[in-house]
Amino acid sequence: MGWGASKAALLGAVCGIIVAVAAVATAPWADAKSTYDSPYGYERTWNAALRLVRVDNGWKISEKDEASGYLLFEYASPESGKPTAGSLELVRGRGQDNGVSVLVQLPQMPHYHEQVILDALASKMRREYGDPPAPRREPTSPEAPPDGGSPPERDE
DSSP: OOHHHHHHHHHHHHHHHHHHHHHHHHSOOOOOOEEEEETTOHHHHHHHHHHIIIIISOOOEEEEETTTTEEEEEEEOTTTOOEEEEEEEEEEOSSSSOOEEEEEEOTTSOHHHHHHHHHHHHHHHHHHHOSOOOOOOOOOOTTSOOTTOOOOOOOO
16 A cells, blocks of 8 residues: 555544534433323322332332422332432422422433333323323403304394
8 A cells, every 4th residue: 555545544533533422412312311291290299200119119218308299219120139229309380270390310221121110100190090180271361252162142
């Protein structure tokens, strides 16, 4: 291989490395967390999440705060059994009747482990509390005509 071919190969390799570094540097960081929007309200969701972690799965709770809405626990994967840190957070929706967002984070585990926990929570809540309550509608203003009402009468 001649000097020109060596230069071209070296230049190609350097350009490839630069493109790879640029792609990695500009890619969004992986955000290893999963969420579930619970329509059951804060109290029911908190109680079900607490029972799921401690009673159903037997994971050790290292810290909890119901008012702030978080649980820190030791997650034991069915595959490895070696405990790793996990967290579950409940974020209240606006208003009294709005749902709750449940956030699970298992930073040392693949993403699907978080989703399995959230799916188990959703299934548990449906089993224990039945179908989710229907969302409440905002009251309409008195100026708006009711749905399906007859049009106003005309004077001729």
